[in-house]
Amino acid sequence: MILSGANALVTGANRGLGAALVTGLLARGASTVYAAARDPLLVGLDDPRVVPVRLDVTELSTIKEAAARAADVDLVINNAGVGGAGSLLTTDPERARAEMETNFWGPVAVLREFAPVLARRGGGTAVTVLSALSWAAAPWAGSYAATKAAAWSFTNGARAELRVRNVHVLGVHLGFMDTDMIAHLDVPKIAAAEVADRILDGVAEGTDEVLVDAPSRMLKEALAGPPKGLEI
Incomplete structure (x- = not known):
């Protein structure tokens, strides 16, 4: 896909990876x-090409309104997400459900509304930002991992379903990124700008999957082995 001259929508665009993706798209000539x-008022980028849009991935009415307003998009990036619910065996189940609503049902709802928009434009690209934890046995993040595993499965199914409509579906996996979500973790982290750059490279190249870093590549390879190899 040629990003120069394209129209794109990014969810969760007010900070972190979402803000980095907006900056990266502008740099590539969107x-x-x-x-x-x-809250679109939190989008702080001052560029006439940036159009702040209210979209809460857990509120269908805002998704429908955004799809009507952004009816000229060629690229949709499902980036909005939450974390922190913890273990599915010990956490408050309502927190886990809220995490699933955002991280799984959110991307489903967004793509349901925007797939017809992309198809009417002759096809385009839909990106789902996933996680290396999609494949990991991580009790300390069991809820988050489950949401991303479900979103991975959905992304693969959507790719097969939308191919006939000329809509390309790209899944992105990464380990620890330097954002507010994991600021409390003392681990090596990749910069959000670098992740955004690799995602947009994948969009431009038309790849089906982007494994951003070593953790994502390691865990993808470990899927072929015994389940114990997925424990982190």
């Missing part, structure tokens, strides 16, 4: 970037 967030 014509319009719809910066979607629960």
Whole structure:
């Protein structure tokens, strides 16, 4: 996909990876970037090509309104996400359900509304930002991992279903990224700008999957081995 001159929408665009993706798209010559967030006033990029849009992935009415407003998009990046619920065996189940609503049902709802928009434009690209934890046995993040595993399965199914409509579906996996979500963890982290760059490279190249870093590549390879090899 040629990003120069393209119109894109990014969810969770007010900070972290979402803000980095907006900046990266502008640097690559995008014509319009719809910066979607629960509160569009928090989108702080001052560029005439940036259009702040209210979109809460857990509120269908806002998704429908965004799809109507951004009816000229060629690229949709499902980036919005939450974490921190912890173990599925010990956490408050309501927190786990809320995490699933955002990380799984959110991307499903967004793509359901925007797939027809992309198809009417002759096809385009839909990206789902996933995680290396999609494949990991991580009790300390069991809820988050389950949401990303479900989103991975959905992304693969959507790719097969939308191919006939000329819509390319790209899944992105990465380990620890330097954002507010994991600021409390003392581990090596990759910069959000670097992740955004690799995602946009994948969009431009038309790849089906981007494994951003060593943890994502290691865990993908470990899927062929015994389950114990997935424990972290």
